[in-house]
Amino acid sequence: MTDETSADARAAEFRHKLVDELVAAGYITSAEVAAAFRAVPRHAFVLPGTPLDVAYNADNSVVTKTTEHGVAVSSVSAPFIQALMIEQAEIGPGMSVLEIGSGGYNAALLAEVVGPEGRVVSMDIDPEVTDRASTLLDATGYSNRVSVVWADAEHGAPDFGTFDAVIVTVGAWDIAPAWREQLAAKGRLVVPLRMNGVTRSIGFRRDNDHLVSTSAKVCGFVAMQGDGEHADRDLTLSDRRGRKVTLRFDDGAPDNPGLLDGVLAGERSQAWSGVTIKHGVSFADLHLWFACYLPGFCRMTVDDGTDLDRERGTWFPFAVVRGDSFAYLAVRPALGGGGVEFGAGAYGLHGPQAANAMVEQIQAWDRQARRGEPTFAYWPSGRHVDVPERTAVLEKRHGIVTISWPVAG
Structure with missing residues (x-):
């Protein structure tokens, strides 16, 4: 051979x-x-x-x-x-x-x-x-x-x-x-x-x-x-040591990003939802729910050496901005060590409000959408669309995307 x-x-x-x-x-x-x-x-x-x-x-x-x-x-x-x-x-x-x-x-x-x-x-x-x-x-x-x-x-x-x-x-x-x-x-x-x-x-x-x-x-x-092509908008925040946390917006970037200057130097607040999930179970549709129903939604990346970097495993890279504050998806042990509880960590003067906004959507997802998969439709521009119940609408350049969540029952 x-x-x-x-x-x-x-x-x-x-x-x-x-x-x-x-x-x-x-x-x-x-x-x-x-x-x-x-x-x-x-x-x-x-x-x-x-x-x-x-x-x-x-x-x-x-x-x-x-x-x-x-x-x-x-x-x-x-x-x-x-x-x-x-x-x-x-x-x-x-x-x-x-x-x-x-x-x-x-x-x-x-x-x-x-x-x-x-x-x-x-x-x-x-x-x-x-x-x-x-x-x-x-x-x-x-x-x-x-x-x-x-x-x-x-x-x-x-x-x-x-x-x-x-x-x-x-x-x-x-x-x-x-x-x-x-x-x-x-x-x-x-x-x-x-x-x-x-x-x-x-x-x-x-x-x-x-x-x-x-x-x-x-x-x-x-x-x-x-x-x-569609360019994201990045908002970079510095901590006390000059290391960066970047918030990346597909759409809906804040009109006045300067309000967040110095936000990482303040104290962190937290809120917890009571919503749990077992290890190994996907919750990817929670991210999509945020994208549909959480104004100010963005993705988050962190530099090595930041406080959040040292806490990897306790958060996921999804965040929301509210004026001078932002919150991110956090988890803590639950279910006797067999799972986690969802919540939010937050920075800024109005961090508790930002965290509560995220927690409210976690709870809404748990009540309304957790037990079924969404369906999608695309409507070209110029069409009249009768949006059904429990349906989100995302505007695009050439049309709209509708995302329908199953009715709980």
Whole structure:
């Protein structure tokens, strides 16, 4: 056996192990998707020298390009989310698929799923990314099965007609009109949609003049560039030692951020909700509830050496600003050590009010939304929308997103 044959055999072992894991975890549910993951050599699409156990780790993305400041701008997404999104799109043999955000590997998977009678178009705004994807697809035998296009996907791929599925593999703040317009009548759109800083991979289908969700999963993606880009606003606070706490706003940043100057030098207050959760149980929908119903909601990061840095494990990176004060999601041991209680820590003259605002929403989530998953719809601008009960509305550039929570009962 030659060294090359031995290396290929070892890669195949990792590939089959990965598929078995994805099937067992429920990310792969169809035979076509399983066969695609067994066929496409993922290691050929990551950077040279990447260990096989890294390339084929089900949970990890592999960065393929960064900015001069080390910020990731292109990556091969984690296998679990790639499998999940292909399944969300309900892709099968003979279909046409538009992939927004190129890299090569995911396009090759799609080509395997749609087969020789299908069609895959992969777009990216970065010419280095599309050049690399074209080269790798050619090297792995997929160049005649995937059309790679260098363009801003905000404007779609008008030369290619309509598609049975559109899969967006970059974080999108809005749904571009072109994506809807190129979607076939019974087509599916899968998009990692950012909603006030919280992202879900949402599977949509057409329903007359709008889109309705068929599935939604927690995820995170590199942000979209180009005309569809949406910049966050950062508010940086300094503690007594000059170290930083950063509050990042997707929308609704404070009009007078100077009110928070010096806020970390004061005493901290706390409030507790009485709402508990067992260890290992997801509460990701609480974050989405905050994004819907907590004005001033933001995400929080902290520098090494801050008081909050030393207390990692007692808080989560979600916060709310109220004038000259802010609060953040905190937890403390509960349920005899088998879980935690939710609450809020806060800084500022009106910290108790900020903490109580967060606690009230924790309690509202517990009463109204904890025991069911929300559904989503997207309404293009200019449509009249009768918003049903228990539904949040988030305004976007090209339309609105509605998020409906199940009625408790």
